[in-house]
Amino acid sequence: MTKLYTDPFGPPWRLQWLRLLFNWGGSIFQFFWIEWLVATTLCFAYILIWYSMWDGKTFEEISDSTQAFLSAVNYITSRFQAALSLMLGFYTSTHYGRWWKVRDIEGVVIGRINDLAVQIAGFIRDNPPSNNAPPLEGQAKNASIKEDLEEDQVDVDDAVENFITDDANNEQTSKSTTTIVDANDVRLTLVRWLNLAHALTVGELYEKKPNEFTSLKHIRDFGLLTDLEYDYMDRFPRSRYAAPFVWFLDLLHDLKDKGQCGVSFDTIIVFSSNITKIRGSLADLSMYRNVPVPLSYRQLVNFTVRAYLLIVAVAGGLSAFEHDRASETFEISSSMCWVVLPFFFEYFIFVGWLTVSDALGNPFRNWADEFEWENYVRSVALSSNLFVTETRNNSMKLEKLKASTASVQQKKEEIFDEWETNPVIDYNMEAGYKEFRDGSTASKRGRGIVKMRKAVTGY
Secondary structure, three states: OOOOOOOOOOOHHHOHHHHHHOOOOOOOOOOOHHHHHHHHHHHHHHHHHHHHHOOOOOHHHHHHHHHHHHHHHHHHHHHHHHHHHHHHHHHHHHHHHHHHHHHHHHHHHHHHHHHHHHHHHHHOOOOOHHHHOOOOHHHHHHHHHHHHHHHOOOOOOHHHHHHHHHHHHHHHHHHHOOOOOOHHHHHHHHHHHHHHHHHHHHOOOOEOOOOOOOOHHHHHHOOOOOHHHHHHHHHOOOOHHHHHHHHHHHHHHHHHHHOOOOOOHHHHHHHHHHHHHHHHHHHHHHHHHHOOOOHHHHHHHHHHHHHHHHHHHHHHHHHHHHHHHHHOOOOOOHHHHHHHHHHHHHHHHHHHHHHHHHHHHOOOEOOOOOOOHHHHHHHHHHHHHHHHHHHHHOOOOHHHHHHHHHHHHHHHHHHHHHHHHOOOOOHHHHHOHHHHHHOOOOOHHHHHHHHHHHHHHOO
16 A cells, blocks of 8 residues: 655654654665565675685785776776666666656546536436326327317318327327436436446556455445346456446447436436546556556666676775785684665665665566555545535535525635635644644744744755
């Protein structure tokens, strides 16, 4: 799940940055310390082995054999450290852009589903009670025809009269059998289809980890999929997420054709814009999941970083020889530990940097600071269903509008006057939030401390 942490920006005496470093869950230390420790241990072991290989040699022999090699590795480390930093910077920015783009697309999906749920709550209206009675247009038409015939005193053949009567009865029967749907059922079904498409997409996103929405049976058990829809999805596994949008628009057109729930062509146009955006965003998520960062690019960066650190380790061992030659001592001692320190520090910087970049490169990976894909589906399903049920049922009615407006108007005038008087800073709230919450005023001493602190430190 996404890790939350204390904002490191703040008054310096609070040591916010130190609190940031002490966060273990989801930190760079949590998933990097083992590799870091192993690499440092291997570096130290390499230096010990290198020393043992030269045991018994004279300083002149050591110097002649290693001086050229030391010059070469020092040249590489000094020349390519800056280039490696630029490479990692570009690599990280590419992966971070990809990571944030995926989160932004998911935010569009969540926002558009909620937007569409609000529109469904407002545009899908309850059918008038009169629609529940069998229509009488056929009877009225038949009676009108007979009256016209009697007034004009036209002799009508029995066969023609029977034909007119049968036609009117057929029209009456057809209209009286039209199903009058419950608008609440329509609203819930439309919202369910939106969340179904979202759940189907998220079920395919996780890498090497099943989630709550991977199985169609689980989705059906959650109430997002009917048995009939399950049979269809089970037979057609490709692009499942698009099917609910087809059903969504088809139901709207059916309601428009039958004149129910207040659905018009304009309503369909309004809904279609959000439908298109949601479907396109879900397709983009699938695209980012199925098309990774090019393999050759990641191979180049990983090989370059680790090859550079291997050269740093070699340079550390050679530097130890140079130190011993200058001091005319040749033995394994505790001072060798300091030779490992540059490698220890650079390994943390460059490989830690690379590790974070690789983690950001795949937003669908299962790791400590992963995106909460399952929670995204659950939260938007709860909110969108709330919009079309409880929120809509508790909306303002016309008969209560005047009384409600009068009750808040006086409060608005008072608070607006206060905002005009002190539009920037409310020292009462900052000096004592508990008092502000209770409606009382903070002490003069508290307000004075807040003003002085802001003037001196800016916090």
